[in-house]
Amino acid sequence: MRHADRVPHPVRQRILITGASSGLGEGMARRFAAKGRDLALAARRADRLEALRDELLAAHPGIRVVVSALDVDDAAAVEDVVPKLAGELGGIDRFIVNAGIGKGASIGTGKAWANRATLVTNVLGAHAQCEAATELFRAQGHGHLVVISSVASLRGMRGTRTAYGAGKAALNALAEGIRSDLLGTGIRVTTVLPGYIATDINVGRRGPFTVDLDTGVAALTAAIEREPVRAYVPEWPWRPVAALLRVLPLPVVRRLT
Incomplete structure (x- = not known):
């Protein structure tokens, strides 16, 4: 771990999580609620958000939880809901x-709609969120922007992962560009690259070293709390695996992923 990652950070009491109605987002909401944090939760499925809000308030009556339906594909809605x-x-x-989706198919197999949907949500939807979050943080003069990427972003991936990995690679560059722009300010930017975690989004895409959702979320929230520039989740084995993925020949990468 780099020295900069060990610098103490302020407690981030008020946390906004998109895609909070299931999977990693729902898991992070539960973990941060247990830490006593106040939460703003957004997702497309309002009924699930409301049920999660009620669950968290019942389990942790000292916190605040606010929710809003949000489709991140709608940039105008993101611009409206985030400040609200x-x-x-x-x-x-x-x-x-x-927030993100995992649709996809091999390029050129007649399912361009699925790949386009993934790219729209995972790239343009994430961009809309980053715009809204960073505008808010600039006005405040502080904040922590966390972008959930994937180890699938490190190399070109085959089959159903091609568009997904390409979209996540775009997020790596987007997050780094924002971080470069904000160096020296009170705003920190973290890119998180999860490995294989058992969520609904990656059914059929789980590979070696897949961990269960609870294990993955525990590692994810711990990494976010450290506020590093980049984190692999879980760190073992994904940090060394990531280093290998960058240098292995493509035929080997194809077999591993």
Whole structure:
């Protein structure tokens, strides 16, 4: 771990999580609620968000939880909902850009719609969130932007992962560009690259070293709390695997992924 990753950081009390109605987003909401954090949760499925809000408030009555339906494909809606949720909590200290989908097919097999949908949500939807979050943080003068990428972003992936990996690679560059722009300010940017975690989004895409959702979320929230520039989740084995993926010949990468 780099020295900069060990610098103490302020407690991020007010956390906004997108894609919070299932999978990693729902898991992170439960973990941060257990830590006593106040939450703003957004996702397309309002009924599931409301049920999660009620569950969290019952389990942790000292926290605040506000929710809003949100389709991140709608940039205007993102621009409207994010400041609304921030206003309800009195500000946002950490914004986790988590919403995404995992549709996809081999390029040129007649399912361009699935690949396009993945790219629209995972790239343009994430961009809309980053715009809204960073505008908010610039106005506040502080904040922690967390972009959920994937180890699939490190090399070109075959089959159903091609568009997904390409979209996540775009997020790596987007997050690094934002971080470069904000160096020396009170705003931190973290890119998180999860490995294979058992969620609904990656059914059929789980590979070697897949961990269960609870294990994955525990590693994910711990990494986010450290606020590094980049984190692999879980760190073992994905940090060394990531190093290998960058240098292995493509035929070997194809077999591994």
